[in-house]
Amino acid sequence: MNVDFPNRLKDKIFEIKSDSNNNISKIVSYFPFSESEKQEILLILKRRSFDGFTSIFVDRVSASEWEKTKDQIKKKFNDELFDIDKKF
Structure with missing residues (x-):
């Protein structure tokens, strides 16, 4: 899984998961x-479709708000x- 996303996209990604392949x-x-x-x-992924997009928050933010x-x-x-780990 060696994908080179541009920094502006990489910055918005929390996690990338891969399958057994x-x-x-x-x-x-x-x-x-x-x-x-x-x-x-x-x-970038060289795919026509991909249904694995998900996000932590559901709100939409503009590029300027994100920056x-x-x-x-x-x-x-x-x-x-990390505080969750400390509580349990």
């Missing part, structure tokens, strides 16, 4: 990808995940 089976983003981003990913808040969102999300 090492093919990408799921791409988890922080927020849903736009249709143009999905199309770009399909081109302004991405570090804060990532930090808060990661901090909360």
Whole structure:
């Protein structure tokens, strides 16, 4: 699974999962990808379709909103995940 996504897409991806054949089976983003981003990913993956897009949050954010808040969102999300481990 050696895929080279542009940094602007890579930055929006939380996790990439692969199947037993090492093919990408799921791409988890922080927020849903736009249709143009999905199309770009399909081109990179050399696929006509892909139903493995999912996101942590359901809200739609603009590119400018993402740029302004991405570090804060990532930090808060990661901090909360690690706090879950401490509670249990």
